[in-house]
Amino acid sequence: MLVNAARSAQANSSDEDKMLGDARVASEESSSSLRVMEPRALAKGEAQRIGGRLIVTLRSGKTKVYSDRLACSRPAEETKCIRYSLVVHAKTRSSYIIAKQYYEGLEAIVVNEVSGVETIVRGIPSYSSDGRSLVVFLENDPEVGFAVEVWQKNGDRFAKVWTGSPNSDGIYVSYRLIRWISEDAFLIETKTKYGGKKPDALQEVLIVRDASGWKIAPR
Template sequence: MLVRTIYLLVAGYLLLLLPSHAVAQAGANAAPTTCGVDIEHQKTDAVEAACLREFGKLASREGDLLTLRLENGASKAYRDEGKACETDDAARCISHRLAAYHPEARVYSIVIGYYEGSAAELLSGRTGNVLRLSGTPYFSPDGSKFIVIDNDYAYGGPNDLSVGSNVNGSLSLEWEHATEQGELREWRLARWIDNDHIALRVFPADTGQKCPDNNCDAMLVRFGNGWAIRRLPARPQ
């Protein structure tokens, strides 16, 4: 099966370590599995298990069914098609893994895996509003904005960068940047400076996000209802 795992990185609010015996089994240098914090290089099954322990009654899984509770007492269910994935039924193969809950935004992040490629879905815990994304969402500290980074030029969407808003539980994209086919690049969030300025790192594709010429800094700046990418001067050698 060729399911590719998206790793969702969030600007850390929740931290839950695996039990000490599990960490020891993983090796002394292994990073603990966490929910909603930097989970790069970790498997989504392990991340979801950490999230389920963290959230208690807010989230649960029974077999192929993931259930997330909303603040109004309702719930949203996601059903996997595990047998289809096991039998290489590409048309029906789908999995859902809870990867994070953003407390300031009051939004769940769910990783959706397909036979080839993957996506993410945001679910508002306040309203049940959902928004499907092709890349990885990163929320601003106050939860009102999020940037979406899509570095999957094989199975991803047409846009490598997007910015969205979360207003009263209504999730929407307000700006999208089309992938430039002539010069494929990979992006990484450096930090949110404020809700109008986002510091980024940008790398040539397929370089392992390495910066050969020290010219990999960029800024996403808001202008009115839109955003613009600004490349920054190269760092001194």
């Protein structure tokens, strides 16, 4: 029974990771794609949509409501639109991930499904295997440009503990999570574009945690 439960939890977390990965790709392609994908997340979670309202249910039975701005239904005011879409109910990590989409760009709200406490990050996150760490990729962010952030569980929310910018010497960098190797190491792929000044570069980068904290591992 314990083996079956462990396998079920692993399968469910893999499904959650896939939904998060699909959402990251969709958010890069079109701002409307996440709303199109939402029915799959609603079907697997304890949430519902009623018109412009997304309603998520906490373990206590209480609900949190996220309402689209009325401007979203008025073409002349589309720049003021803020729209909420459920990305995944990550039950194995006791949280909901909700995309808060602006006219340009988005944030992700990580909702603790026990307490309802929120953590806001500036991109669709990826969980570590035990759910106690998050990785967030920032690409062309207005504040920091291109960076990788690591967030760690701190009580009911997550706190940012590290920011680094591997291979960010070009004019544009994109990041992709390859896999978590352990709770203290993950491997990413970076694609650096140089605008024709030299060939684009595709590299793997290992990010690790030691006694001093997180860092980019030397090659």
